Amino acid sequence: MAKVTVVGSVNRDVIVTVERLPVEGETVLATSTREGIGGKGANQAMAVARTGTEVTLVGAVGDDEAGARLRSVLADAHVDVSALAAVTGTGSGTAYVFVDVDGQNQIVVEQGANAQVVLDGPALDLVRSADVLVVQCEVSDQVVAEAVTAASAAGTRVVVNLAPYRSAADVVALADPLVVNEHEAADLLGRPVAGATDVRAARDELLALCRTAVVTLGSAGAVLVTPDEVVEVASPTPPRVVDTTGAGDAFVGVLAAGLASGLSLRPCVEAAAAAGSLAVQSPGAGSGYPAFHLPRG
Template identity: 45%
Template sequence: MSGIVVVGSANIDQVFRVERIPSPGETVLSHGLSTALGGKGQNQAVAAARAGAATVFIGAVGDDAFGEQVRSGLSDDGIDVSLLRTVAMPTGTALIAVDGTGENIIIVEPGANGQVTALTSADAAAISEASALVMQLEIPLDTVVEAARIARAAGTRVILNAAPIQELPEALIETLDVLIVNEHEAAELARDNGLDAEPEGVGQRLLALTPTVVVTLGAEGASLHRVGAEPVLVPAHRVTAVDATGAGDTFCGAFAAAVVEGMLPDDALRFAGAAASISVENHGAVPSIPVREAIETRLK
């Protein structure tokens, strides 16, 4: 087995630069608009590929100019797009407002991502032959479960970034090898499964669901939790953030690449944290994702 298969979403991001995030009912003026590749699946696939992993992307785009932009962008990063569908509807689109501190709000129209259904025999073969399957929750949940079951049956490691957070069915939970969530998602998932949702120690409590849990903590870093081991906290690099869009996805993709490469979990966490720290120093989702050399330089 080798490489990573990402099953997930692909969007075009329309990013507005604002002085501050508007309150409900408030209008603010933007001082800049850019269009870039995004979507959690696409972001994580690019992060894995740029971190050095052979990567296949399974998803869907529309039969429009944005769809062609996504396909060519993934190809430019050396990602195998032979299993990327084109469907008769618009490509997924995200409207993002980013303020002067790098904080953001995001509205997503799934578009073609909602058509990532009924995995083909070719999809199943790619998943079965991979070292790891990486998924998120911006495509139909039934497809996520189906892909995870295929991976589990083949012995492919299953890595789920449970975002955007929603209640996970038992059929999915029982397939997971690694769960990656932020603090908010960790609390929601704990609550959904009858666990104590208090932030302190929530990563350890989520081990009731899966053998490895990673909780990303924003500016505080990330914590690693494994059954039978003490938790590990890796502090974040101190940087000046300009845009947090895609930072979590950069972390997930880089972490998956490091794990597939054979890094120890602690080292994979540090590698992913370094990648995420670079991404927040730059604007956009895919445009901000670093290459392997940059990550290694940051680690030094």
């Protein structure tokens, strides 16, 4: 059975709805507040699970009430949480998410237990035995590097979501694919990247850094870059946009699930773009994801 291991963050999301996002120095009034689950690791793991693919999350929560709730939500979503540690004396990570009426967001994250994720022997075994490893950058650089190195040595395919952006050349070099948005691609390349034309122009630069790359373009879809082709993949237009939080994580999770099931990269990106479009139609991130469907191989 196809199997994905995600090494990453788990957060308690505090979601504040506003008429419009504040500008610098401005105070705006909230129209509602609610809590949910987030963190790129948790979101991506739940997106994998929504495809029916087996997935294990390696991460950490606090030994607090929030940590127990987060663990329960993940387990209910069919994510294996056997490698999700509870860190004594530390609170769970918390993300403060501000969402406007158009579904756009601003996010501030307190790392909490995510800063104390470690890879012990059993966790490394989960990395090595997976078909696909997924990492992001909301846990320590050391943990990300250890996971990617172990996976690559074992023949596990590595999906690196370089978000939030960090300089990590050794990790990026093993990515197949590297997944970045336009802002992260610009940080990586040291120059502006805006739209598919700029991604096409950066083909050789990207392939000098990683094995394959996917640059996401929000509602415009994504661009797949491989040694053989550069392909623009459109994103289906959603009938409504409720909340864009977690759309990129849905993209990454479905892409990884497709790779684990044996699909080639292009149909995985197409399925991922469709998943991102579906994700924005529901409030919240991982716990609000609908079922995602993979194409037949």
